[in-house]
Amino acid sequence: MTGPDLIGDAVARSQSVMEVLIGCGVLADVGAVYRRRFGPGDACIIADENTWAAAGAAVERSLQAAGITTRTHILPATPRPKPTVELATQLRDILEEDDSAPVAVGSGVVNDLVKHAAFALGRDYLCVATAASMDGYTSAGAPLSEKGFKKTIPCRPARALVADLDVIAAAPAEMTGWGYGDLAGKVPAGGDWIIADALGIEAIDAIAWPMVQNGLDGWLSQPDRIAAGDRDAVEGLFLGLTLVGLAMEAHGSSRPASGADHQIAHLWEMDDLHHGGERVSHGACVAVGTMTALRMYDWLLAQDLTTLDPSLRAADAPSLAAKEAEIRDRFGPGEIADRAIVETRTKHVEGAALQARLTRLRDVWPDLSARLRARLWTADRMAQHLARAGAPVQAADIGVDPAYLYRTILKARFLRSRYTILDLLDEVGLLDQAAVAALPGAAQSRVGT
Template identity: 55%
Template structure:
């Protein structure tokens, strides 16, 4: 029995049983012909809307339509073009939502990868439908999650929706996906390493406790899921299956916790800035997974710097005296984020997490007390950023900003902006609390180059 097949029984099946929404998950080779009967088990509606883009429909659409028709459904398709690539936005979901709103007996089925799944998930939620997702690539962790990370009015947010009632993944289709897509999924999964570090900081300071269901579902298995990264680039079926199983488990962890905290930290804040900018490289929009992959290495570099500090000896009085008030931080925010719509949304996030002097002092006292134990736990749990960059390189994923067309100056600007866009406590907020944001950024940025450690672009 392989690791992924044992985890289907030991991790995924219990997660399905625990889920309040998802009733069934099918992962295996040659499973597309089961899609019609799967949907039949999930709905009594007579008609199905297949939501896809041209790439997803080419990968799996025709067998899915045939299976649905064989199961007795009348099938409509709504297929988005891939030139330009569909955007993960509320506006882009509107055609799916409108089609569902016109027919109360139309059941949505998503056929595609991350963006299409999120658009269909949002459209289904807005029209009070359940939906089935059929995955075509191991490119991200959101297939089984309850949130849809979409841009709304220019600002990237994870919109609370509902997880799919069922998911099907044909591993033959997943393995045949473009190699870079599965590499993006590896990068998204790698981001759970620094995201776990962020959660450990928040837990240790009494801000957001670690969840004893979601945490082990992700963090206790990351090492196995990330092992053998070269198998992702070569398309090794077992490695791809293990990756997809891990991404599926992460989705269930987010559903169980009720937010994206188990999967998302400073690494995603960095990625979201580039996504909101619509950042492109070599004529293509940079994918979520590629952006997270780079954000993962940056976040781990910041943790590497942090672990070298003696925070047990922090001068609390000096840190408090140097701490800017909320008005000053809002001014810093507006300087870092040029888009006024994004800046306005970020101000609300900043206001929600800004600590007044008394709370700030208490937080620093806690940090000073727990630092020896916390540093040891972080050192044990986290990968060093150089090691992670090498793993990502072997998987075929980008590790450094220059590999997605982000200059050192752009990266520096991104880091200052990213620290403001989420109220979730991450390493960005700890650096602010100890008054070392600029010092840490200045220290790590020179190291974040593919030339430093032999990785190539």
């Protein structure tokens, strides 16, 4: 089945997305799509200065040619708009001035802000994508920060998505690299879901899993052509990102797309990480989070967990109170620590329950490790592909030094209730060793808590 066929099938199953139009020159069709999905009512185009230049004016012309009355709101491009609930609320207030349907023209941040603002008003919106930079165009959630805490807020995805490949392929190469990094994160995220499935924590979804994992290797297979802006290769990348979003909607959570890689990335985003005078993008953070997770997987798969003593380890494992104290120590007081404690309480087990889980892990390890090796990429393989696609590879590429990386790894498991490799490593008492193994070689002997 081809990419467009998969998109069509996924849209047919979607509760919210009614149309996805991907092709060359399709900006001219935005007006027709709008009329099909929203009728003749007014539209409010929301973009930033860069995305307006890339596609906004053409979108406005197409809408007006279709008889749609438009108004516009253009955000500054420098500094890049922040993905925050506060900014989304400002856009909600602007939309509330009339009954116009929102038309988001942009990529990750613009889409997520408009998605949240539209949902708050009970309105559907149309999205015109301007870059293959992330997987959230068709997802039923907006990853935004609120009071400093990055979370994915449930929202309806766009009713219709239009992606002009001429615009997508002409986007800045670094943005396409971010999209490649975001898609690469589905490799370790798949490993995390395999672990959760094998331990009876969260079963693999027979619909959402193949939507992401079956085509993943192919979408990631042409990094050089993607970096060069080749339309066919970029189309494959965009199709993959779009299917990931639809898989998240189908599953009802971001599990198909997000694991330890995103937990690590979200911490840097919550820290408002800057490098080279700019805020580091989500996709760039995920690319480095992906490398970090895969290095830990490489290390884990070299261990023999069939020698694990579940009784002894369960007795030595930290209690919930000890974890809460660690959270307060690592995050400090405030909203982020409070939310991390809530997330950690949801997934924490100890005593007999932990012993039973570790017994199961010991027993299934031969089969589980084989499943992981069959699905995962090695860190070296991923590093080569990320570099060729123009995505960051090393933590230093985004301004993260080894000590900061080490602290991030140890904190990341507290950020979400989702079970990942970080939780497995923590429960078997190997997280610190794996975290050190994920650092650059020269740093492994000198980084400490």
